[in-house]
Amino acid sequence: MTPSFTSNSLRFSCSLGLAPSHSKFNPYPQIPLPNPNFHQFPQPLLRLKPISAVQSKFLVPDAGAIVVDRVTEAELKENGFRSTRRTKIVCTIGPQTCGFDELEALAVGGMNVARINMCHGTREWHRQVIEHVRMLNEEKGFGVAVMMDTEGSEINMGDLGGATSAKAEDGEIWTFTVRALGLDCPDRTITVNYDGFAEDVKVGDELLVDGGMVRFVVTEKIGPDVICCCTDPGMLLPCANLTFWRDGSLVRERNAMLPTISSKDWLDIDFGIAEGVDFIAVSFVKSAEVIKHLKSYIAARFPKNDIAVIAKLESIDSLSNLEEIILASDGAMVARGDMGAQIPLEQVPSVQENIVQLCKQLNKPVIVASQLLESMVEYPIPTRAEVADVSEAVGQQADALMLSGESAMGLYPEKALVVLRSVSLRIERWLREKRHSTLEVQTMSSSVHIGIQEEMCYAAVKMANKLEADALFVYTKTGHMASLLSRNRPDCPVFAFTPNSSVRRRLNLRWGLIPFCLGFSNEMESNLKRTFSLLKARGMINSGDLIIVVSDQLRSIQVINVP
Ligand SMILES: Nc1ncnc2c1ncn2[C@@H]1O[C@H](COP(=O)(O)OP(=O)(O)OP(=O)(O)O)[C@@H](O)[C@H]1O
Ligand SMILES: CC(=O)C(=O)O
Ligand SMILES: [K+]
Numbered sequence: 001m002t003p004s005f006t007s008n009s010l011r012f013s014c015s016l017g018l019a020p021s022h023s024k025f026n027p028y029p030q031i032p033l034p035n036p037n038f039h040q041f042p043q044p045l046l047r048l049k050p051i052s053a054v055q056s057k058f059l060v061p062d063a064g065a066i067v068v069d070r071v072t073e074a075e076l077k078e079n080g081f082r083s084t085r086r087t088k089i090v091c092t093i094g095p096q097t098c099g100f101d102e103l104e105a106l107a108v109g110g111m112n113v114a115r116i117n118m119c120h121g122t123r124e125w126h127r128q129v130i131e132h133v134r135m136l137n138e139e140k141g142f143g144v145a146v147m148m149d150t151e152g153s154e155i156n157m158g159d160l161g162g163a164t165s166a167k168a169e170d171g172e173i174w175t176f177t178v179r180a181l182g183l184d185c186p187d188r189t190i191t192v193n194y195d196g197f198a199e200d201v202k203v204g205d206e207l208l209v210d211g212g213m214v215r216f217v218v219t220e221k222i223g224p225d226v227i228c229c230c231t232d233p234g235m236l237l238p239c240a241n242l243t244f245w246r247d248g249s250l251v252r253e254r255n256a257m258l259p260t261i262s263s264k265d266w267l268d269i270d271f272g273i274a275e276g277v278d279f280i281a282v283s284f285v286k287s288a289e290v291i292k293h294l295k296s297y298i299a300a301r302f303p304k305n306d307i308a309v310i311a312k313l314e315s316i317d318s319l320s321n322l323e324e325i326i327l328a329s330d331g332a333m334v335a336r337g338d339m340g341a342q343i344p345l346e347q348v349p350s351v352q353e354n355i356v357q358l359c360k361q362l363n364k365p366v367i368v369a370s371q372l373l374e375s376m377v378e379y380p381i382p383t384r385a386e387v388a389d390v391s392e393a394v395g396q397q398a399d400a401l402m403l404s405g406e407s408a409m410g411l412y413p414e415k416a417l418v419v420l421r422s423v424s425l426r427i428e429r430w431l432r433e434k435r436h437s438t439l440e441v442q443t444m445s446s447s448v449h450i451g452i453q454e455e456m457c458y459a460a461v462k463m464a465n466k467l468e469a470d471a472l473f474v475y476t477k478t479g480h481m482a483s484l485l486s487r488n489r490p491d492c493p494v495f496a497f498t499p500n501s502s503v504r505r506r507l508n509l510r511w512g513l514i515p516f517c518l519g520f521s522n523e524m525e526s527n528l529k530r531t532f533s534l535l536k537a538r539g540m541i542n543s544g545d546l547i548i549v550v551s552d553q554l555r556s557i558q559v560i561n562v563p
């Protein structure tokens with residue numbers, strides 16, 4: 001029985017003992033995988049309760065209600081506008097964090113978006129995670145969005161015949177083969193999922209497993225078998241990504257033609273749409289066409305389902321079409337893990353910086369992902385170099401940072417989240433102070449598409465910075481006007497009021513935006529009056545606060561002291 005989901009009927013949250021499928025492998029063999037029984041979803045019976053009353057409070061805001069997530073509300077009450085974190089946080093959910101209580105701890109810790117990676121786990125497992133996030137939002141007042149990340153079809157090793165890992169030693173001879181061996185895999189033999197593999201590689205090529213965690217050189221080809229000698233020993237993990245390099249460059253032959261969205265990915269996408277995910281992140285995007293195709297697929301099949309499509313920039317082929325891909329997408333991810341296996345590592349930082357700047361210019365949210373705090377998979381504190389890396393991404397004013405293994409299968413998911421949060425807050429404050437001491441007024445240049453809304457937002461942010469306003473307010477139906485304010489990276493937070501709860505969740509990925517669900521009318525005067533009184537009643541603003549209000553409908557910018 002799967003949990004039912006209706007907004008006004010009496011609902012029981014019933015998950016009947018579906019254990020999460022576990023990590024297919026353990027990349028850190030020194031850390032035991034979590035005990036599968038202990039990390040099952042918590043016994044649902046403990047939470048069997050009618051939730052219709054609570055739910056309606058969060059799901060369908062009545063005319064008088066205002067909805068904001070409870071973490072932001074607490075932050076605003078305690079420390080005021082300047083304390084809100086501008087950089088958003090995405091957490092990958094895995095065996096360590098899939099339980100209701102663990103997810104709640106991440107939500108309390110400031111997770112804005114929960115990411116599920118379709119490379120791992122079954123659909124049933126992912127469905128349970130989505131259901132838990134939904135319950136947290138509805139029953140406990142969080143506002144966490146869900147992102148589904150596709151598997152994509154790059155070259156991968158097989159599943160090692162069921163073993164959790166295999167050690168390759170220096171100088172050992174291993175066979176990589178496209179034969180289907182199933183469980184009868186001989187020793188030191190690895191299956192490869194891509195049929196053209198044996199034809200495409202050449203003697204002398206280097207094979208890199210997971211971007212170089214283990215390295216081989218091809219010594220001989222015998223029909224479907226590629227014989228290799230191990231040159232950098234290490235642990236081979238099931239389904240690890242495989243790239244091959246010739247004369248120092250990545251080889252992209254026919255494998256460049258592998259579909260970005262495989263048939264399994266299409267089924268996952270249907271699943272994601274049916275489950276109402278907020279974002280679909282497409283792995284290994286190579287061109288804008290695939291993004292356009294997916295967007296029209298979503299629009300045609302599910303016209304009411306407004307899902308944002310995020311282009312994951314990790315394939316070498318994407319780098320020559322960045323602008324076109326980003327323009328076609330609703331956002332981008334700098335997926336440094338696989339990117340670092342496709343381009344020389346020393347190029348990754350400049351590519352990151354370019355993508356972040358381009359996304360800001362084109363008004364698309366951008367996520368910096370992978371290995372931000374990799375050592376925290378094993379250790380309770382990060383390395384100084386990792387803190388510097390996080391600071392760099394915060395300093396670039398990327399919209400969001402992402403945890404991968406740190407939150408999916410690491411030992412310290414909550415501590416990793418605390419590090420992202422505290423580094424973001426500290427660096428954001430330091431940058432604001434630095435700008436003020438040099439009297440530098442930071443604003444984005446006008447976007448490539450000059451329009452009334454762009455110019456209004458640019459002017460409003462400039463004014464807010466100069467007047468040291470406490471907050472910008474924007475009333476927005478689609479979220480566009482709010483995104484344009486965020487794009488200019490103002491000094492103060494932006495309160496975005498929208499009547500649409502899915503717009504509100506998608507705005508979670510935007511730098512400096514605090515999304516509220518609020519019904520509003522065409523009467524700005526009464527909207528403002530009502531907003532002020534609702535926010536004051538909840539202790540989120542005070543009389544005298546200086547607010548700059550931007551309205552699309554009136555094409556106006558107002559400067560108001562809260563009465
Ligand atoms: N749903 C899951 N079930 C089991 N393990 C998971 C799950 N999600 C993530 N993991 C573990 O966490 C690790 C890091 O997660 P991450 O999402 O970065 O995966 P990845 O395999 O590196 O692929 P990608 O390039 O898509 O990020 C994975 O390698 C896997 O071991
Ligand atoms: C996130 C991801 O897919 C990567 O870094 O490769
Ligand atoms: K993926």
Ligand SMILES: [Mg+2]
Nearest residue numbers: 314335337338
């Ligand atoms: Mg990747």
